[in-house]
Amino acid sequence: MASTTPTETPPAPPAASRRAASTGRVGDKVFLGLSRGSGILLLAIMASIAVFLSYRAALAISKDEGNFLTTFDWNPAGDPPVFGIAVLLFGTVVSSIIAMAIAVPIAVGIALFISHYAPRRIAAPLAYVVDLLAAVPSIIYGIWGALFLVPYLGGLNLWLDEYLGWTYIFDKTEVGVARSLFTVGILLAIMILPIVTSVSREVFLQVPRMNEEAALALGATRWEVIRMSVLPFGRSGVISASMLGLGRALGETMAVATVLSPSFLISLHILDPGGGTFAQNIAAKFDEANQFGRDALIASGLVLFVLTLLVNGAARLIIARRKEYSGANA
Amino acid sequence: MKLQRKNGLRATALGALAVSGALVLTACGSDDNTGGSGSAGEKKAAASNIKCDDAKGQLMASGSSAQKNAMDLWVKNYMAACTGVEVNYKSSSSGEGIVAFNQGTVGFAGSDSALKPDEVEESKKVCKSGQGINLPMVGGPIAIGYNLPGVDSLVLDAPTVAKIFDTKIKKWNDPAIAKLNPGVKLPETTIQAFHRSEDSGTTQNLGKYLGKAAPNDWKYEAEKKWPAPGGQAAQGSSGVAAQVKQVPGAIGYFELSYAKSQNIPAVSIDTGASAPAEATSENASKAIAAAKIKGTGKDLALDLDYTTKAEGAYPLVLVTYEVVCDTGNKPESLDTVKSFLGYTASDEGQKILTDAGYAPIPTEINAKVRETINGLS
Numbered sequence: 001m002a003s004t005t006p007t008e009t010p011p012a013p014p015a016a017s018r019r020a021a022s023t024g025r026v027g028d029k030v031f032l033g034l035s036r037g038s039g040i041l042l043l044a045i046m047a048s049i050a051v052f053l054s055y056r057a058a059l060a061i062s063k064d065e066g067n068f069l070t071t072f073d074w075n076p077a078g079d080p081p082v083f084g085i086a087v088l089l090f091g092t093v094v095s096s097i098i099a100m101a102i103a104v105p106i107a108v109g110i111a112l113f114i115s116h117y118a119p120r121r122i123a124a125p126l127a128y129v130v131d132l133l134a135a136v137p138s139i140i141y142g143i144w145g146a147l148f149l150v151p152y153l154g155g156l157n158l159w160l161d162e163y164l165g166w167t168y169i170f171d172k173t174e175v176g177v178a179r180s181l182f183t184v185g186i187l188l189a190i191m192i193l194p195i196v197t198s199v200s201r202e203v204f205l206q207v208p209r210m211n212e213e214a215a216l217a218l219g220a221t222r223w224e225v226i227r228m229s230v231l232p233f234g235r236s237g238v239i240s241a242s243m244l245g246l247g248r249a250l251g252e253t254m255a256v257a258t259v260l261s262p263s264f265l266i267s268l269h270i271l272d273p274g275g276g277t278f279a280q281n282i283a284a285k286f287d288e289a290n291q292f293g294r295d296a297l298i299a300s301g302l303v304l305f306v307l308t309l310l311v312n313g314a315a316r317l318i319i320a321r322r323k324e325y326s327g328a329n330a
Numbered sequence: 331m332k333l334q335r336k337n338g339l340r341a342t343a344l345g346a347l348a349v350s351g352a353l354v355l356t357a358c359g360s361d362d363n364t365g366g367s368g369s370a371g372e373k374k375a376a377a378s379n380i381k382c383d384d385a386k387g388q389l390m391a392s393g394s395s396a397q398k399n400a401m402d403l404w405v406k407n408y409m410a411a412c413t414g415v416e417v418n419y420k421s422s423s424s425g426e427g428i429v430a431f432n433q434g435t436v437g438f439a440g441s442d443s444a445l446k447p448d449e450v451e452e453s454k455k456v457c458k459s460g461q462g463i464n465l466p467m468v469g470g471p472i473a474i475g476y477n478l479p480g481v482d483s484l485v486l487d488a489p490t491v492a493k494i495f496d497t498k499i500k501k502w503n504d505p506a507i508a509k510l511n512p513g514v515k516l517p518e519t520t521i522q523a524f525h526r527s528e529d530s531g532t533t534q535n536l537g538k539y540l541g542k543a544a545p546n547d548w549k550y551e552a553e554k555k556w557p558a559p560g561g562q563a564a565q566g567s568s569g570v571a572a573q574v575k576q577v578p579g580a581i582g583y584f585e586l587s588y589a590k591s592q593n594i595p596a597v598s599i600d601t602g603a604s605a606p607a608e609a610t611s612e613n614a615s616k617a618i619a620a621a622k623i624k625g626t627g628k629d630l631a632l633d634l635d636y637t638t639k640a641e642g643a644y645p646l647v648l649v650t651y652e653v654v655c656d657t658g659n660k661p662e663s664l665d666t667v668k669s670f671l672g673y674t675a676s677d678e679g680q681k682i683l684t685d686a687g688y689a690p691i692p693t694e695i696n697a698k699v700r701e702t703i704n705g706l707s
Contacts, residue, residue: 074555075553075555077553077554077555146564146572147572147576151576175520176520176522176562177522177576177577179562257527260527261562261564262563263559265559273562273563284527284528284529285529287423287528287529288424288425288426288528288529288530288531289425289529290425290428290429291429
């Protein structure tokens with residue numbers, strides 16, 4: 001909630017000052033009322049979602065016989081009901097971190113290539129192709145992941161296990177196909193690639209021409225230009241692009257549900273099948289759950305809601321601190 | 331200006347991709363799991379003697395997807411015979427069906443396990459002066475499919491199945507498996523046991539079977555959630571079947587129709603009878619025939635005999651129920667429920683099941699089902 005308030009307040013002062021100087025025409029008043037009304041409506045909807053989630057979650061958590069934060073099990077239909085979010089929180093965060101670690105460097109690379117290296121004839125089609133990736137529904141990614149990616153990742157898994165097994169996280173302790181958090185991370189990386197790429201590209205294209213030309217005039221090579229003017233200018237844009245991608249990765253449901261082999265265990269061996277995410281767990285359990293089970297799932301959804309708000313809030317803080325570079329002021 | 335042109339192009343490209351994508355996808359969208367049953371159903375509709383009685387309007391129903399293929403055929407035939415009646419079975423899941431039933435939004439619910447005591451208690455709010463009862467309507471074998479190149483037929487017994495799914499047996503050439511399959515050359519492949527990742531009535535039925543038939547090797551409660559810690563999971567029966575099909579050394583469980591449609595070989599079960607029982611509709615019916623009614627009053631919930639040693643009886647079966655009120659059904663849908671369920675329980679309705687990969691309910695039990703349906707009020 002805290003993160004949305006700042007965005008809603010800025011439009012108000014200009015509107016107010018304009019009203020003071022306005023000719024008093026009806027249209028202005030109607031528009032003012034409409035925009036203020038929609039702002040308030042949005043806040044009201046957000047608040048009601050939060051209230052609904054909290055209420056239902058409280059019903060479930062009060063009857064939870066396990067510890068909601070540390071229990072490694074999800075069995076609200078059991079006797080006694082026991083469920084906890086530890087595994088889901090771990091799986092959601094780990095798969096998103098893997099996705100970010102893979103997607104952001106690649107996305108920045110593609111964005112730089114499209115905006116500064118590629119000849120125009122190639123740049124435009126390439127940009128479309130990347131954007132089209134965003135139009136593929138997530139269930140299609142899920143099916144592709146389960147039927148194509150998983151078998152083909154077997155070799156990569158063995159390679160990682162053999163050469164990077166000493167890092168512990170790449171140590172594969174269980175045989176079995178690659179239906180792991182690592183595979184999910186790769187799939188999520190592909191899914192968030194278009195959004196990160198396209199926002200980064202827009203930001204890189206907005207670097208003031210003068211900055212680049214000044215650098216070139218000083219004798220900088222193209223890579224030096226990028227390093228000295230493009231990247232510093234685009235940093236906050238890339239951060240917000242990454243956060244948009246992260247938001248998608250945190251909440252992705254169907255693709256994860258199709259690819260992951262979920263189990264209620266926390267393991268840092270990311271190549272082993274197992275783990276789970278909030279959204280995947282909700283999709284998997286919701287159908288067969290009774291009223292109480294659904295409340296328990298809603299409680300886990302509330303945690304995801306808070307997690308997403310925290311991430312967005314953090315992103316806004318970072319961006320606000322470097323406002324002078326923001327693309328909006330260019 | 332330039333920007334606009336760019337957007338226009340992008341929209342065109344997107345549109346073109348969407349259209350061609352949709353065409354490609356619809357072209358291969360004829361995923362009929364029942365294999366040729368559609369034509370069988372049509373043939374029967376022509377010579378039907380479905381009694382429509384006072385059926386009218388729209389009947390909403392919801393529940394188990396395990397009986398979806400049978401329900402689709404029944405609804406089609408019924409609506410062809412009784413014009414002006416619309417039956418709408420939303421195949422979601424047993425849990426959802428029962429929740430909808432207890433909220434009073436459906437005429438009947440499909441469920442692959444009988445109502446639990448607290449669900450019966452809740453149903454008394456919806457069924458005025460009555461309660462929810464279970465009518466066994468569709469039986470079917472759960473196949474244990476495997477993927478072992480070079481092994482065309484495989485026999486397992488309940489304790490071995492339990493140990494495999496509990497990851498106690500880890501290799502295909504384990505002595506326990508070899509003993510049941512003399513003469514079969516078993517590879518040294520690692521067993522990869524797949525189960526359902528979401529809560530499922532199929533999982534619960536497998537758990538009930540293993541709990542009864544192999545009590546020493548399967549100590550878990552029969553729940554919809556997969557209870558054992560090991561193994562791997564996939565989403566839905568179709569997901570498990572796809573994994574078994576794809577991964578050498580894999581084994582998994584799903585309804586027989588999935589094994590048939592994907593050509594996945596199914597395990598025959600050694601029950602102690604003279605020959606191992608194959609997973610077929612006929613053999614499942616033989617096992618269901620050994621069931622006893624455990625419900626009281628009008629409730630016909632079945633107690634399946636998982637340890638049956640009858641010749642040819644395939645013991646790993648599931649029975650799906652239709653859940654209705656014994657008295658106090660909603661007056662606007664009562665006649666339609668009676669007429670529709672009367673058809674599904676009729677000889678004609680039950681005969682369709684075999685064509686669709688299911689098993690009919692044995693005659694004695696079925697007679698009681700018909701009697702109960704006639705007495706619904």
